[in-house]
Amino acid sequence: MSTSEQAAAPPRPDGAAAGRGPSAARRRTLRRRRWSWSVAAYVLVLPAAVFYIAFVLVPIVRSVQYSMYRWDGIRPATWAGFANYVEVFNNATLVGSILNAFELILYFSIVPVVIGLFAANLIRAIATSRLATVARTVLFLPQVIPLVAAGIMWTWQLSTDGMVNQLMKLVGLGGLTRAWLGDTQTALPAVGVIGAWVQLGLCLLLLLAGMTKIDPALYEAARIDGAGPVREFFSITLPSLRQEIAVALTVTVISALASFDIIYISTQGGPANSTLVPGLQIYYLAFFEREIGTASALAIVLMVLVLLVVLPMQRILRGRDG
Amino acid sequence: MRPLAVAGVLLASAFAVTACAPPGGTAAPEQSERPDFADGAPTCGDEDVELSMYAETGFPLPSVLAEEFTEQYPNVTFDIREDQFAVLTQNAPRVLQDSPPDLMRLPQMSELASGGLLMDLDPYAEAFGWTDWPESQLEQLRVDDEGRRGDGPLYGMGLNFSMTGVFYNTALAEQIGMTQAPRTLEEFDGYLQAAKDAGITPIAQFNGGATGGLLFPLQGLMASYGETAPINDWIYQKADATIDTDANLAAAEHLQRWVEAGYFAPDVNSMDYSQMMSRFIGGESLFIFSGDWESGNLDTQMPGGAGFFLMPPLEEGGAQGAMSAPLTYGISAFAENPDCAAFFFDWVATDEQARTITVEVGGSHPMGPANAFMPEVAEGSVTEATLKAGTAINEQNGAMDFIANATGGIYAQSWTPNVQRLVAGEVEAAELLSAVQADYENELAD
Numbered sequence: 001m002s003t004s005e006q007a008a009a010p011p012r013p014d015g016a017a018a019g020r021g022p023s024a025a026r027r028r029t030l031r032r033r034r035w036s037w038s039v040a041a042y043v044l045v046l047p048a049a050v051f052y053i054a055f056v057l058v059p060i061v062r063s064v065q066y067s068m069y070r071w072d073g074i075r076p077a078t079w080a081g082f083a084n085y086v087e088v089f090n091n092a093t094l095v096g097s098i099l100n101a102f103e104l105i106l107y108f109s110i111v112p113v114v115i116g117l118f119a120a121n122l123i124r125a126i127a128t129s130r131l132a133t134v135a136r137t138v139l140f141l142p143q144v145i146p147l148v149a150a151g152i153m154w155t156w157q158l159s160t161d162g163m164v165n166q167l168m169k170l171v172g173l174g175g176l177t178r179a180w181l182g183d184t185q186t187a188l189p190a191v192g193v194i195g196a197w198v199q200l201g202l203c204l205l206l207l208l209a210g211m212t213k214i215d216p217a218l219y220e221a222a223r224i225d226g227a228g229p230v231r232e233f234f235s236i237t238l239p240s241l242r243q244e245i246a247v248a249l250t251v252t253v254i255s256a257l258a259s260f261d262i263i264y265i266s267t268q269g270g271p272a273n274s275t276l277v278p279g280l281q282i283y284y285l286a287f288f289e290r291e292i293g294t295a296s297a298l299a300i301v302l303m304v305l306v307l308l309v310v311l312p313m314q315r316i317l318r319g320r321d322g
Numbered sequence: 323m324r325p326l327a328v329a330g331v332l333l334a335s336a337f338a339v340t341a342c343a344p345p346g347g348t349a350a351p352e353q354s355e356r357p358d359f360a361d362g363a364p365t366c367g368d369e370d371v372e373l374s375m376y377a378e379t380g381f382p383l384p385s386v387l388a389e390e391f392t393e394q395y396p397n398v399t400f401d402i403r404e405d406q407f408a409v410l411t412q413n414a415p416r417v418l419q420d421s422p423p424d425l426m427r428l429p430q431m432s433e434l435a436s437g438g439l440l441m442d443l444d445p446y447a448e449a450f451g452w453t454d455w456p457e458s459q460l461e462q463l464r465v466d467d468e469g470r471r472g473d474g475p476l477y478g479m480g481l482n483f484s485m486t487g488v489f490y491n492t493a494l495a496e497q498i499g500m501t502q503a504p505r506t507l508e509e510f511d512g513y514l515q516a517a518k519d520a521g522i523t524p525i526a527q528f529n530g531g532a533t534g535g536l537l538f539p540l541q542g543l544m545a546s547y548g549e550t551a552p553i554n555d556w557i558y559q560k561a562d563a564t565i566d567t568d569a570n571l572a573a574a575e576h577l578q579r580w581v582e583a584g585y586f587a588p589d590v591n592s593m594d595y596s597q598m599m600s601r602f603i604g605g606e607s608l609f610i611f612s613g614d615w616e617s618g619n620l621d622t623q624m625p626g627g628a629g630f631f632l633m634p635p636l637e638e639g640g641a642q643g644a645m646s647a648p649l650t651y652g653i654s655a656f657a658e659n660p661d662c663a664a665f666f667f668d669w670v671a672t673d674e675q676a677r678t679i680t681v682e683v684g685g686s687h688p689m690g691p692a693n694a695f696m697p698e699v700a701e702g703s704v705t706e707a708t709l710k711a712g713t714a715i716n717e718q719n720g721a722m723d724f725i726a727n728a729t730g731g732i733y734a735q736s737w738t739p740n741v742q743r744l745v746a747g748e749v750e751a752a753e754l755l756s757a758v759q760a761d762y763e764n765e766l767a768d
Contacts (some may be wrong), residue, residue, distance in 0.1 A: 075438075184746040270738065272742040
């Protein structure tokens with residue numbers, strides 16, 4: 001409460017509170033007004049909160065509950081304590097699926113952010129030409145294509161007589177051609193390529209938006225000081241994009257760890273579990289093996305892993321700004 | 323700390339909303355009463371009846387049968403809902419209980435039966451005389467109270483029973499000098515090599531994703547090298563049954579030799595079922611391993627261009643076996659019209675018109691008595707070849723269930739990754755069998 005308000009407060013008729021800040025009546029009015037404001041705020045938030053509790057928190061709590069039981073989804077469940085969690089960490093297939101998800105971070109996050117940085121930098125340099133618009137549209141296109149369609153399209157491109165192998169034959173690399181999604185050594189990187197292709201558009205758009213906020217005077221000053229494009233990039237562009245890189249990495253890392261659709265369409269986790277990821281494994285466990293408890297435990301482990309990776313990353317990348 | 327406090331409050335509210343009773347503990351709805359047919363076999367009656375059917379997308383047989391049934395019994399109409407097999411598998415427990423269909427295409431059924439979701443069809447079997455049919459037709463549909471199949475009450479019925487073997491492209495076969503089906507495994511090997519030498523892909527077989535299609539040739543080879551009864555014992559989870567036997571090892575080694583000789587398409591580990599079919603129909607491979615459910619399709623798509631034979635025995639005239647399973651349908655334990663649904667099952671197996679549809683549309687052998695009516699089929703067609711093969715398997719008692727059906731998770735979690743590893747050269751035949759046996763024992767111990 002400001003001093004001017006206190007000074008402007010009319011003296012109480014009985015003069016009891018004169019000279020001691022706002023009168024009790026005024027305080028009561030203010031308190032009442034503040035209270036009605038907060039009530040109004042809570043009422044406005046209530047519908048969203050109810051939905052959030054019903055469709056986000058209750059399912060999470062239910063999953064935690066289910067993860068403590070051995071349950072086939074039909075008959076009454078039996079208490080299992082932490083046995084399902086022990087199973088998640090002791091079962092080589094389940095651990096393998098978690099490791100695959102971490103490997104996918106390289107393809108779903110690192111590759112598109114790095115390529116996105118270069119592409120955005122190039123597009124910024126030619127911002128006024130029509131080519132920049134074309135490049136932006138072309139690179140963003142994968143983002144608007146449904147992941148299922150992207151998966152199907154790439155399955156064709158990566159097949160033995162698909163475009164990838166045909167191009168390789170054309171440039172004399174015929175000896176290296178293979179069924180990229182059917183080889184245990186190449187299936188995960190091949191799925192990663194699809195992911196990188198899809199994520200690139202989002203990363204590019206975020207980074208381009210970030211670049212428009214950079215003051216052009218900074219580049220001018222750098223140029224006067226004799227800085228080249230590389231120096232400009234590392235000294236001005238990259239530090240200024242910290243926030244955008246943090247957002248891009250957060251979103252793509254989550255999609256790598258929680259990936260499902262691209263993999264379900266292109267490989268279904270095969271061959272020989274080489275592309276199995278927790279999202280897919282949860283689906284198989286819950287709906288095909290009817291091990292709801294283990295599936296829930298893996299889902300909770302996945303959620304914790306995502307938080308463990310994303311939260312520190314946010315803190316590091318946002319730095320002082322955060 | 324404020325965000326934490328808010329999160330705490332929200333989580334506490336979520337806990338409050340969530341009842342803490344163990345899942346699955348709620349009482350199931352009332353099951354339909356066990357039927358009593360003192361006055362003869364049940365019928366659909368004269369009143370209007372609407373049978374609800376939950377069928378599998380891509381198979382026209384059930385709806386064609388339903389149309390014919392309505393034609394013959396106008397008071398009965400059908401409300402048919404279709405989904406893919408994977409969706410049926412996911413939905414089965416909930417659908418059987420929450421919106422119980424009168425007729426439902428069943429996925430792996432032992433858990434559904436032992437979970438009390440399916441109607442015990444034994445009273446109907448007695449009333450309609452299904453008990454007089456060859457027992458091998460119904461054996462796979464019996465589930466005991468511990469969830470083991472092969473014995474116990476009848477919980478399902480087949481709209482037909484299908485059987486697997488080898489389809490071949492007659493034009494390509496002629497090209498390599500194969501004028502008749504191979505009589506021994508050695509002769510078959512010779513044709514495979516001849517195709518490879520002629521630059522023809524010997525076998526296009528699906529084995530990609532979550533579908534271990536190499537189990538088709540593997541199980542065929544198992545039947546050539548050994549008896550089928552121990553394989554069925556293993557599938558039905560009989561005590562001490564094992565898949566890791568000498569005969570099965572010889573079969574797996576034979577399959578490994580085929581892989582190493584390059585008889586399968588190089589992208590076998592990424593090929594799905596529809597790719598396999600389109601390549602075969604497109605004349606891109608000499609052989610595929612599949613089932614008689616494709617007979618009608620192949621007769622339409624490449625008339626006179628395809629043939630069928632059972633996996634050949636080791637020695638000429640030796641015993642043969644084949645994967646053979648009913649196209650399983652069940653009645654929900656909570657179904658509204660179970661009597662009419664059971665009458666429909668009986669009609670499918672005994673009515674001449676229904677049996678004709680089963681053969682012509684479904685391409686497979688109808689269920690029913692051994693001496694029942696069989697429709698004429700076009701001479702030289704694949705359907706004729708598969709029906710003949712079905713009769714041969716029946717006579718030799720060589721029918722086996724699918725080794726992928728042994729437990730709920732064995733197909734996706736064990737067989738499929740292991741046969742894919744065999745293709746990738748990452749496991750040997752012996753390791754394949756011991757790994758699957760270990761997974762099987764693990765799953766049964768749970």
